[in-house]
Structures are given as C-alpha cells and as structure tokens.
Amino acid sequence: MxxxxxxxxxxxxxxxxxxxxxxxxxxxxxxxxxxxxxxxxxxxxxxxxxxxxxxxxxxxxxxxxxxxxxxxxxxxxxxxxxxxxxxxxxxxxxxxxxxxxxxxxxxxxxxxxxxxxxxVEAISISEPGAGSDAAAITCRAVRTHGGFVVNGQKTWCSNAHFADHVLLVARTNTVSSRHEGLTMFCVPAGTPGMEIRGIPTMGGKEVNDVFFTDCFLPESSVVGLVDQAWPQLMSGLNSERLLLAASMLGRGRRAFDDAVTYVKERKQFGRAVGSFQALKHRIADLATELDCCELLVYRVAAMADEHPDRMLPREASMAKLKTTETAKRVALEGMQMMGGYGYATEYDMESHLRATVISTVYGGTSEIQRDIIGKTFGL
Structure with a gap:
C-alpha cells in the first residue's frame, strides 16, 4: 500500500x-x-x-x-x-x-x-453521434452580436439536473481538422434555451440529455480561447481518469471487504465457505489486484502533483483501465461467492456491481484506454 x-x-x-x-x-x-x-x-x-x-x-x-x-x-x-x-x-x-x-x-x-x-458543476461533451469519438461534436455555437447562439443536443451529461453550471463544449468553427474549432462555454443553470431531460438508468437519476435551442450565451461565457477547446480538454484528462480510478479503488475495496465478511460468516457443509480453497484463492487474487491498483493510482497521482502541467496519457489511462476493470471483477466475484444473496437488494453487492460495471464505460471506455496506451508506444 x-x-x-x-x-x-x-x-x-x-x-x-x-x-x-x-x-x-x-x-x-x-x-x-x-x-x-x-x-x-x-x-x-x-x-x-x-x-x-x-x-x-x-x-x-x-x-x-x-x-x-x-x-x-x-x-x-x-x-x-x-x-x-x-x-x-x-x-x-x-x-x-x-x-x-x-x-x-x-x-x-x-x-x-x-x-x-x-x-456542483457539470461538463457536457458527449453527443448522440460523438461519444468515444469526441471530436465528432456537431452542437453549434454561432457567433452573433455580443456572444453566441447555441443549437444542438448533448447527452450522458452527469449531474446536469442539479449543477449550478454546465461547462459546454460546442463547435464554433468548421475547419479541416476535427480537433479544431471547438469552444468551451460556462452555461448557468436555468439559462433560456437550455433544457435538461433525465435518462433513466440502473443507477437512478445520474445522467441527462441536454438540448440547446437558440440559446444565447454572452461573450463572457467563453472559457479559455475560442476554437481552442480541444487542447484545453486534453490538459484535464489526467484528473478525470485518476479521480474515476480512485473512486473505483474505493468501491472495489468496499466490495472486497463485504465479500470477505460474508464468506467468513456464511456456513455450508459445517464450515465457513471462505475456508474452502476455491474461495480462499479467489480472495487472495482479488486482494493482490486491489493492492496493485492502489499503488498505480497513487503513483500516477504523485507524478501529476510533481508536474501539474505534464500530460500523462499512458499512466492515467493505465490507472483508469486497471482499476475500473479490477473493481468490476471484484464485484462479479463477490456476487458469485455470495450466491443468491449477492443478487438480492438486501445486500450491497448488487449495487457494487452496477456501479463498477458502468465505470468501465464512462470517462472513456476500457477499449479507448487500451487504444490510448497503445498509441503512446507508437502503435
């Protein structure tokens, strides 16, 4: 540790x-x-x-x-x-x-x-046609007198329904490179022309569609430079991936501890089920993997603290990939070890599973993290 x-x-x-x-x-x-x-x-x-x-x-x-x-x-x-x-x-x-x-x-x-x-603040990047391919953003912000008029749809916007502002990424210019011509805007909650609709999920009320219809944003709402949102976004990827990894490290450890508590108390064939080699070895493997995740997450965090402006695409993606996949495995294994009780809402394991499964999707899927890591090796 x-x-x-x-x-x-x-x-x-x-x-x-x-x-x-x-x-x-x-x-x-x-x-x-x-x-x-x-x-x-x-x-x-x-x-x-x-x-x-x-x-x-x-x-x-x-x-x-x-x-x-x-x-x-x-x-x-x-x-x-x-x-x-x-x-x-x-x-x-x-x-x-x-x-x-x-x-x-x-x-x-x-x-x-x-x-x-x-x-609470929210950030809105994804669109129906722009998820893993974030550069495919089509939500438009057209310059007008004193500001911009925004039209388009964003989706999967976490917490927009109770956030004070939405940090919007919209296209302000159509140029040869898809990564150019994007701009960040600070949109206060309740701004006319912005509508937020919840998307029902297994996790409850978490994510939203956000619709912009002739939504006027003054010049003062621009965050950073016009047409330069992409490099601004890239500069913040360390924090997003690391914080998601840290959160799933905590959830994975909680799922592990809940599983260990259960297999120590649950008795079958006259003994605690955790004493059987099949479960004992499973617990040993999961404990080892979680310790590896902890060392990785905090090592990368220390690197980010030492050089705050340094991009860490390989390391941050490794932390996100390894920790979310491990947390998901812990919850799946925990449910298996608990049998039917792992599926029952009486226990927290089913909640752990829902939380960890989606963690391998949001903030960049595991497939995207692997692709990023591979690119850092020139592949």
Whole structure:
C-alpha cells in the first residue's frame, strides 16, 4: 500500500469516521437518496463543504485548501468506500480544471469559490453521434452580436439536473481538422434555451440529455480561447481518469471487504465457505489486484502533483483501465461467492456491481484506454 503523509492519514480517518456515522447503514443511505434512486445527497454534501473537504483541490485564494491530485484521489477513494452519496464530486472536480487553468478571474471566483462552498458543476461533451469519438461534436455555437447562439443536443451529461453550471463544449468553427474549432462555454443553470431531460438508468437519476435551442450565451461565457477547446480538454484528462480510478479503488475495496465478511460468516457443509480453497484463492487474487491498483493510482497521482502541467496519457489511462476493470471483477466475484444473496437488494453487492460495471464505460471506455496506451508506444 502507498505511504500517506500524516496529514493525509488524518484526512482519510476523518472521512471514514464521517461515513461510518452518516452513511454506515442501508437505512441511512436510503434516507439520503430516496431509496437509492439519487446518486447525490445535497445535505450531506453541504456538511462536507462546511468541513472544508470539497475545496481540497481548490486554490486557497478561492476558499480551498490548495491540495494536489493525491489529496483529491484520497477524498474520492474514501467517500466511495464509505458509500457516501456524493455523485456530484468527480464531475465537479473535473469541470474545475478548465476554469482553474483557462478561466477569467470572474469565472474562477464564481466557479472555484462556489465549489469550495459546496456547489456542483457539470461538463457536457458527449453527443448522440460523438461519444468515444469526441471530436465528432456537431452542437453549434454561432457567433452573433455580443456572444453566441447555441443549437444542438448533448447527452450522458452527469449531474446536469442539479449543477449550478454546465461547462459546454460546442463547435464554433468548421475547419479541416476535427480537433479544431471547438469552444468551451460556462452555461448557468436555468439559462433560456437550455433544457435538461433525465435518462433513466440502473443507477437512478445520474445522467441527462441536454438540448440547446437558440440559446444565447454572452461573450463572457467563453472559457479559455475560442476554437481552442480541444487542447484545453486534453490538459484535464489526467484528473478525470485518476479521480474515476480512485473512486473505483474505493468501491472495489468496499466490495472486497463485504465479500470477505460474508464468506467468513456464511456456513455450508459445517464450515465457513471462505475456508474452502476455491474461495480462499479467489480472495487472495482479488486482494493482490486491489493492492496493485492502489499503488498505480497513487503513483500516477504523485507524478501529476510533481508536474501539474505534464500530460500523462499512458499512466492515467493505465490507472483508469486497471482499476475500473479490477473493481468490476471484484464485484462479479463477490456476487458469485455470495450466491443468491449477492443478487438480492438486501445486500450491497448488487449495487457494487452496477456501479463498477458502468465505470468501465464512462470517462472513456476500457477499449479507448487500451487504444490510448497503445498509441503512446507508437502503435
């Protein structure tokens, strides 16, 4: 396991204690999430903001603690392990990156300061015809007097239904390269011409279609440079992949611990089922894989902290690929070891499975991560 600083160890302990007290039982979590249909509990999130945790990656000048990627990963990991319904955190942290690097002073004050106080942000890139191929974006923002008029549809936008702003990526110019001519816009919730419709999923209310119909955005809503959103997006891939990996490290460890608890208590043929070699070896393999994931995630996080502006396409993709696939395997194996009880909603394993299976899709599928890693070797 990776070595934490004394401050990080105390931070992790505090998060664990908080989660044990407030989200430690199914009844507590159901009360916070309308029986599991909501991925985010605003009241719980506000309590974390009061403790200063949501500003862990926000500069001190905007009300944060100025922590690095390792600290953000720690928060994502431990809240995921504690099953805290704070689904808005990762999208918020990912959206914060472009504002921190390319935003105007006013945008930084509004967005970064708001995040530290508990505001949720969303980022909208995908479209019905632009998923893994993000450069295929067709949602148009046409320049007009004083700003831009946006028309088009975005999809799979996490948390847009309760976010304060949507960081929109739209096409502002049609040029020879598909990676050029894209622009980022900060769109406040409730902006006329923007409509948000939820997409029902196994995970409840998490993702949305977002429709833009003659939606006017003033010039001041541009984040960074017009037509330069692609390199701005690429600069933030480290944080997205690492935070997703850290979150699934926490969820995978929780699924593992739940499975171990069960196989120690469940008896068949006069003994605990975990004492049989078939399950004992399965547990040993999963424990080894999870420790490998932890070392990988925090090694890459340390690299990002050491060189914040360095692109880490190979390493960040490796962390996302390895950890999400491992977490999915842990949940599948956990369900198998628990038999029918692993499928029953009485236990958390079926929830672990739903959460980990989709993690290999969002934020770049496992296939895309493998393709990126391969390209870094000149293939």
């Amino acid at each position: 990776h070595v934490r600083t004394p401050e990080q160890a105390s931070f992790a302990d505090a998060i664990d204690a908080f989660c044990r007290a407030r989200t430690g039982t199914r009844a507590q979590r159901d009360a916070l999430t309308h029986d599991g249909t909501e991925a985010h509990a605003p009241g719980l999130y506000a309590q974390m903001a009061e403790l200063g945790w949501l500003g862990v990656g926000i500069p001190a000048e905007y009300g944060g603690s100025g922590g690095g990627m390792s600290d953000m990963c720690l928060f994502a990991e431990r809240t995921a392990y504690g099953l805290a319904p704070v689904g808005g955190y990762i999208t918020t942290a990912v959206a914060a990156g472009p504002y921190a690097k390319f935003g105007t002073p006013a945008q930084k004050e509004t967005i970064l300061g708001g995040i530290a106080r508990g505001r």
